[in-house]
Amino acid sequence: MSSDAIAIEHNGKEPSYLEYKGRGRGLKSWITSTDHKRIGILYLVSLLIFYAAGVTFGFLMRLELIAPGRTIMDAQTYNQIFTLHGVIMIFLFVIPGIPAVFGNFFLPILIGAKDVAFPRINLLSWYLFALGGIIAILSITLPGGSADTGWTFYIPYSVRSGTNVTYTLFAAFILGFSSILTGLNFVTTIHRMRAPGMTWFKMPLSIWSLYSTAWVQVLATPIIGITLLLVAVERWFGVGLFDPALGGDPVLYQHLFWIYSHPAVYIMILPAMGVISEVIPVFARRTIFGYKFIAFSSIGIALFGSLVWAHHMFTAGMSETGQFVFSILTFLVAIPSAIKVFNWTATLYKGSIELAPPLLYALGFIFLFSIGGFTGLFQGTLAVNMQIHDTSFIVAHFHYVMFGGTGFGIFTAMHYWLPKMFGRMYNHKTAKTAFWFLFVGFNTLYFPMFIMGWMGMPRRYYDYLPEYHIYHLISTIGSWILIIGLIIMFTNLIKSFKKGKPVTEQNIWGGETLEWQVPTPPPLENFEHIPTITESPYEYKQNDEPHLEEIK
Amino acid sequence: MHKDETHQHMHSYGIFILVWLGLLTLTGLTVAVAGINFGALTIATALTIAAIKSYLVLSIFMHLRIEQKVFRIFLVVALFFFIISIVLLFSDYSFK
Amino acid sequence: MNTQEHAISHVHRDDIASRMGMWLFLFTELLLFGGMFFLYAVYRYMNAEAFHIAAKELNTLIGCFNTAILLTSSLTMALSIIAIQKDNRKLSIFFQLLTIVFALGFMINKYFEWTTKIHHGIFPGADVLLSRDSGEILFFGLYYVMTGLHGLHVIIGAVLIGVMTRLTAKGIINKDSFVKLEAAGLYWHLVDIIWIFLFPLFYLIT
Numbered sequence: 001m002s003s004d005a006i007a008i009e010h011n012g013k014e015p016s017y018l019e020y021k022g023r024g025r026g027l028k029s030w031i032t033s034t035d036h037k038r039i040g041i042l043y044l045v046s047l048l049i050f051y052a053a054g055v056t057f058g059f060l061m062r063l064e065l066i067a068p069g070r071t072i073m074d075a076q077t078y079n080q081i082f083t084l085h086g087v088i089m090i091f092l093f094v095i096p097g098i099p100a101v102f103g104n105f106f107l108p109i110l111i112g113a114k115d116v117a118f119p120r121i122n123l124l125s126w127y128l129f130a131l132g133g134i135i136a137i138l139s140i141t142l143p144g145g146s147a148d149t150g151w152t153f154y155i156p157y158s159v160r161s162g163t164n165v166t167y168t169l170f171a172a173f174i175l176g177f178s179s180i181l182t183g184l185n186f187v188t189t190i191h192r193m194r195a196p197g198m199t200w201f202k203m204p205l206s207i208w209s210l211y212s213t214a215w216v217q218v219l220a221t222p223i224i225g226i227t228l229l230l231v232a233v234e235r236w237f238g239v240g241l242f243d244p245a246l247g248g249d250p251v252l253y254q255h256l257f258w259i260y261s262h263p264a265v266y267i268m269i270l271p272a273m274g275v276i277s278e279v280i281p282v283f284a285r286r287t288i289f290g291y292k293f294i295a296f297s298s299i300g301i302a303l304f305g306s307l308v309w310a311h312h313m314f315t316a317g318m319s320e321t322g323q324f325v326f327s328i329l330t331f332l333v334a335i336p337s338a339i340k341v342f343n344w345t346a347t348l349y350k351g352s353i354e355l356a357p358p359l360l361y362a363l364g365f366i367f368l369f370s371i372g373g374f375t376g377l378f379q380g381t382l383a384v385n386m387q388i389h390d391t392s393f394i395v396a397h398f399h400y401v402m403f404g405g406t407g408f409g410i411f412t413a414m415h416y417w418l419p420k421m422f423g424r425m426y427n428h429k430t431a432k433t434a435f436w437f438l439f440v441g442f443n444t445l446y447f448p449m450f451i452m453g454w455m456g457m458p459r460r461y462y463d464y465l466p467e468y469h470i471y472h473l474i475s476t477i478g479s480w481i482l483i484i485g486l487i488i489m490f491t492n493l494i495k496s497f498k499k500g501k502p503v504t505e506q507n508i509w510g511g512e513t514l515e516w517q518v519p520t521p522p523p524l525e526n527f528e529h530i531p532t533i534t535e536s537p538y539e540y541k542q543n544d545e546p547h548l549e550e551i552k
Numbered sequence: 553m554h555k556d557e558t559h560q561h562m563h564s565y566g567i568f569i570l571v572w573l574g575l576l577t578l579t580g581l582t583v584a585v586a587g588i589n590f591g592a593l594t595i596a597t598a599l600t601i602a603a604i605k606s607y608l609v610l611s612i613f614m615h616l617r618i619e620q621k622v623f624r625i626f627l628v629v630a631l632f633f634f635i636i637s638i639v640l641l642f643s644d645y646s647f648k
Numbered sequence: 649m650n651t652q653e654h655a656i657s658h659v660h661r662d663d664i665a666s667r668m669g670m671w672l673f674l675f676t677e678l679l680l681f682g683g684m685f686f687l688y689a690v691y692r693y694m695n696a697e698a699f700h701i702a703a704k705e706l707n708t709l710i711g712c713f714n715t716a717i718l719l720t721s722s723l724t725m726a727l728s729i730i731a732i733q734k735d736n737r738k739l740s741i742f743f744q745l746l747t748i749v750f751a752l753g754f755m756i757n758k759y760f761e762w763t764t765k766i767h768h769g770i771f772p773g774a775d776v777l778l779s780r781d782s783g784e785i786l787f788f789g790l791y792y793v794m795t796g797l798h799g800l801h802v803i804i805g806a807v808l809i810g811v812m813t814r815l816t817a818k819g820i821i822n823k824d825s826f827v828k829l830e831a832a833g834l835y836w837h838l839v840d841i842i843w844i845f846l847f848p849l850f851y852l853i854t
Contacts, residue, residue: 114660115660117662118665180673180676183672184673184676185669188665188669191665192662192664192665192668193662218672218675218676219675219676219679220679222676222677222678222679222683223679223680223682226679226682226683230687233793237772238772238773239772239789239792239793240782240785240786240789241786241789241790241793246778246785246789247782248786248789249694252687252690252691255686256683256686
């Protein structure tokens with residue numbers, strides 16, 4: 001197999017993937033590129049645009065809830081906004097997040113390959129992603145407005161609502177297809193394209209995470225595909241599959257919906273955990289504690305996570321046996337997650353800690369995800385669930401795991417890998433300042449929701465009793481602090497692309513995985529010669545100090 | 553370069569025709585058996601025969617028998633997910 | 649000549665990867681239909697008698713005939729691959745075209761089945777159907793949706809095979825490079841397997 005014909009430029013240095021001239025010029029060469037690195041960046045840009053929209057909706061929701069009664073919008077609009085907030089954040093930010101951006105960019109490099117198995121399908125994935133996102137957001141402009149059913153589209157309201165539900169269902173279906181193609185690509189790539197010598201247990205842990213995630217994407221996503229399709233068919237033809245007026249079972253809809261949507265949260269969290277597993281050893285200068293445990297726990301989370309879906313439905317009308325079975329399984333799935341947290345902590349213990357921005361965000365992840373995880377156990381307890389289901393306690397829980405977890409995982413990945421991708425370093429001090437705004441803002445925004453949820457504040461409610469006011473007020477102020485943090489963080493990162501200190505060294509942070517052994521930014525085909533792997537990925541020699549430059 | 557040795561053991565026409573005849577026979581069997589009422593076992597019988605037919609299609613027509621082992625493992629994983637989902641679904645519905 | 653433009657001169661060929669990707673895609677199709685099988689399982693469990701009565705309205709003979717057609721089309725598809733491996737291009741094309749003919753035959757039968765039902769007022773939203781037991785409404789809802797989606801896949805498969813026929817005629821699919829034909833074959837066999845389960849579940853539960 002040839003790995004030759006790499007262009008050598010006039011100064012002897014090969015052009016990076018950024019400089020490589022593909023088909024056409026400028027923008028066209030980017031949006032027709034099948035280079036996994038460029039596709040990763042296409043995802044990054046479009047993802048962040050959708051994220052900004054999602055954050056804006058969240059901001060508006062919190063503004064409405066700052067006081068009881070109507071503040072800035074009517075109830076119908078509120079329903080539409082929280083629906084779109086959920087659809088965007090889940091399908092356009094958290095699910096694709098790390099796999100589509102950093103998985104695409106770094107998976108081939110981390111396993112010593114030149115690209116993914118199916119580069120053109122990779123590009124198609126992105127086209128579908130962009131299309132689905134545009135359709136979802138355009139639904140606002142249609143007569144009748146965007147869907148008001150919540151992102152969960154529960155029967156019977158999703159069949160009855162006069163808003164543009166089918167449109168949003170269609171967008172979600174397309175986005176699901178995009179996710180499936182990414183998963184299929186990654187499974188094949190990891191099986192077929194690892195560098196010589198890279199056995200399964202010499203793979204970086206982020207690859208184990210991406211692999212497990214990819215399987216869930218392939219197997220679970222079709223279930224929601226067909227379910228949403230059936231809701232659309234129900235709306236158009238009145239088939240009667242779910243509609244109770246025609247003999248259907250709305251609880252069965254919920255089962256089908258959650259058979260995907262619960263594993264979906266593991267699609268969200270596993271890659272983030274993979275990032276943390278990469279970052280911790282680097283900044284503790286120690287090999288990861290319990291590599292095999294972490295690797296197998298990724299598989300375990302994917303496996304057990306597929307068996308617990310009905311814990312979203314304990315109050316919906318299940319049999320007691322069903323409730324019991326799913327509650328027990330829910331407790332089991334916490335075990336592999338906990339294993340990871342123990343192992344990260346053990347890696348840090350007595351390590352040589354360098355509190356660079358990536359590590360700071362990673363520590364934020366561990367703290368916030370742990371809170372989210374613990375509260376998941378509360379919710380899995382049947383008696384407690386009866387009390388807190390459909391309250392803002394649940395809202396707090398999933399924001400701690402999805403935002404405090406995956407969101408902060410994405411922030412970690414950005415601070416760790418963006419300098420490699422673009423060859424520019426951001427300001428470390430500003431990055432840390434942003435972190436503290438985010439951390440304080442986040443907890444101020446979401447912790448009160450645990451308390452008021454416990455006290456009975458329902459979720460998705462536009463109005464509320466005066467006794468909850470103080471919590472909502474604190475929460476909304478928290479949202480402002482958080483948004484300031486986001487602005488500081490993104491300004492810092494985006495500014496660095498043009499004004500940041502150029503980074504030319506290959507090994508920016510002193511890591512041991514393959515991305516730190518290629519040029520910064522990487523050349524088109526990643527490697528001049530495919531390496532042969534002989535060592536495990538986290539062998540740190542204690543005496544070797546990294547060449548880290550702190551940029552104040 | 554990854555060598556694809558699967559095709560070295562390709563079948564001849566004959567085995568496919570044999571499998572096809574087997575499939576037709578099994579179809580006839582499943583129709584014949586459908587007339588007999590086994591009670592709760594009726595669906596189990598129908599599904600078993602369908603599973604045998606599928607096994608023939610998968611292993612011979614779809615070459616699973618001669619592919620690398622990892623393909624068979626993949627199928628088991630997918631089927632496992634499918635079956636466990638139905639089982640858990642019925643942990644709710646069997647007891648309503 | 650700009651050396652940059654020739655940086656990727658070889659497209660990496662990996663037939664096993666191609667087949668692996670196709671198998672993974674087949675799993676997604678399996679689970680797409682799988683969701684509907686979940687529905688069938690639950691609704692049948694809860695409405696066993698109504699399903700039994702409703703199933704009597706389906707024509708077992710046509711269903712049986714269609715099953716035979718699809719099984720035979722799987723045979724011809726598999727034979728077309730053997731043919732190209734033995735470098736017999738014309739025979740391969742013949743088998744591929746035969747497969748498409750069988751697919752069309754299946755769809756024609758389906759068309760008659762459906763139009764007959766619709767003529768009798770048995771279709772989603774029809775008053776005749778809605779006046780019946782909810783179990784029967786569910787049965788026919790599932791019948792139309794499942795056989796409908798399956799039929800759509802038969803058409804997609806036939807088109808896909810048609811594309812392969814053209815590629816075979818042009819020599820792009822040949823004795824040394826036929827993974828595309830194999831992939832199309834895998835898709836077609838899955839369509840067959842889905843019907844292998846649909847047939848008894850809808851036609852033979854009388």
